[in-house]
Amino acid sequence: MKFPFRCFALGFLILAEGIQPQQIAVGVPTPSNDTIPFQLGGEFLIALEGQIGSLTGLVFILDTGATNTMVDDSIADKLLLPRHKGKVLNFDKHIAVDWTILPEVHVGPFAAHDFPVMVGDLKRILGLAQGADVILGMDLLRTAQSIRIDYRSRLVTMKTPADGPTDSLIGNTLTVLIPLRGQPARLIVNTGVQNLILYKDRLRRHLPQLKLGYSISQAYAGRLCESAVLTGIRLGANELRSSVLLLSVAPASLPAEIDGYIGTNLLRAQVIELDFASGTLRWQ
Numbered sequence: 001m002k003f004p005f006r007c008f009a010l011g012f013l014i015l016a017e018g019i020q021p022q023q024i025a026v027g028v029p030t031p032s033n034d035t036i037p038f039q040l041g042g043e044f045l046i047a048l049e050g051q052i053g054s055l056t057g058l059v060f061i062l063d064t065g066a067t068n069t070m071v072d073d074s075i076a077d078k079l080l081l082p083r084h085k086g087k088v089l090n091f092d093k094h095i096a097v098d099w100t101i102l103p104e105v106h107v108g109p110f111a112a113h114d115f116p117v118m119v120g121d122l123k124r125i126l127g128l129a130q131g132a133d134v135i136l137g138m139d140l141l142r143t144a145q146s147i148r149i150d151y152r153s154r155l156v157t158m159k160t161p162a163d164g165p166t167d168s169l170i171g172n173t174l175t176v177l178i179p180l181r182g183q184p185a186r187l188i189v190n191t192g193v194q195n196l197i198l199y200k201d202r203l204r205r206h207l208p209q210l211k212l213g214y215s216i217s218q219a220y221a222g223r224l225c226e227s228a229v230l231t232g233i234r235l236g237a238n239e240l241r242s243s244v245l246l247l248s249v250a251p252a253s254l255p256a257e258i259d260g261y262i263g264t265n266l267l268r269a270q271v272i273e274l275d276f277a278s279g280t281l282r283w284q
Contacts, residue, residue, distance in 0.1 A: 035157040036108040038062075038149075041131075044194050044265035046149060048156060050107030050134065053079050058133040060107050062147075062156070064174055064274065065190030065261060066137035069105075070118040075133055076100055083119055108158045110140055135192075138173060146275040149191075149264070174274060176281055178262060181232035183207045187262040189274070189281060195242045196230065198260035199250035206259055215246065235267060236283075242266055 039047045046062040052075060076083065076098070083098035098119040105112050122132050141147065148157040174189040185198070185207060203210055213229035226246040233240045250258070264272050269283035 034109045034159060035155050038154055038156050040151075040154070042194070044191075044263060046156065046191055047132075048107055048136070050105065050136075052105050052134070053103055055079070059131055060134045060136045061132050061192065062136050062141070062149075063190070063192035064138060064141065064264075065188055065192045066135050067173070068118050068139050069115070069137040070097070070120060070122070070135040071100075071102070072122045072133050073098070073119050076119045079103075081119075086118070105134075105140075107136060107140075108156065109160050110143065110158065112140060115140070142276055145277045146273055148271065148273045150271050152270050174276075174281065175258065176262065179232075179234035180207065180230060181210055182234075183210055185259040186257045187260050188258060189264060190261045191264050193261050193263040194265050195263050196233075196244040196260060196266065197247065198244055199247050199254075199258075200226075201249050202259040206257075212244065212246075233266075240266065240268075 036048055041047055041061075048060045048062060050058050050060040052058060052071065055075065055078060058075070079102075081100040081102070083100045086097055086099045099116060100119050102115045102117055103113065105115055105117075122135065143160065145159045148159075150157070175186055176189055177184050178187055179185075183206075185203075187196075213231070215226040215228035228244050228246060229241060230244045231239075231241040233242055247260075267283050271284045273282040275282065
């Protein structure tokens with residue numbers, strides 16, 4: 001599997017559904033048809049190997065913050081797929097993309113036919129260096145009953161329900177209610193970001209007493225943003241500090257209760273399980 005990643009910025013238009021965190025002890029899985037190895041990019045991106053049509057050995061990035069799956073335009077070109085125009089929301093701005101239909105896609109236990117996906121230059125749109133072929137979004141991931149990520153053994157286990165896709169999620173997203181210095185923030189669980197991304201206008205509205213450390217300006221995914229340090233992040237029994245990327249204004253299409261994103265990397269967990277059927281996030 002090719003994997004020369006250098007810089008990262010993922011995430012698309014999302015809708016909200018509540019997921020509450022809890023810590024559990026979970027064992028090491030035995031490799032099976034539902035368990036596949038992964039590699040880490042930038043210490044947090046989960047890269048799986050998959051297949052589209054006759055193209056094998058493709059790099060799929062598992063991104064729970066992406067509503068729709070997206071393939072690199074080089075893949076669509078190789079398969080001679082017809083396209084039509086569209087757009088997607090990337091955190092706080094709309095980006096023009098194409099849409100197409102994949103005849104078939106396989107990754108782990110997932111298999112889909114005549115599956116609609118976005119098409120774009122992943123390096124240009126998402127800040128990804130050459131190496132990623134597909135961003136695996138929630139439109140396909142949510143058909144699983146649960147996804148278990150074991151960072152110790154570098155295995156992802158995807159349990160698919162016997163009676164078809166779960167209906168426990170609304171709008172293709174996962175969210176958690178996380179105390180930030182004692183004030184609850186509703187954040188989207190995103191395997192495609194490293195730490196925290198918060199919208200300043202939502203903080204003023206929902207968490208007016210929240211104080212951030214000294215902020216600096218920085219470039220991020222083609223935009224000028226602020227970066228700050230936040231302490232008092234309560235995750236289960238642990239209280240953490242983290243760097244925070246601050247975006248000025250949340251898009252109008254983002255549900256009003258959402259304050260930003262939290263990367264699963266911030267959990268510092270050995271094992272993470274996203275249980276779509278029961279609506280829970282578990283980690284160890």
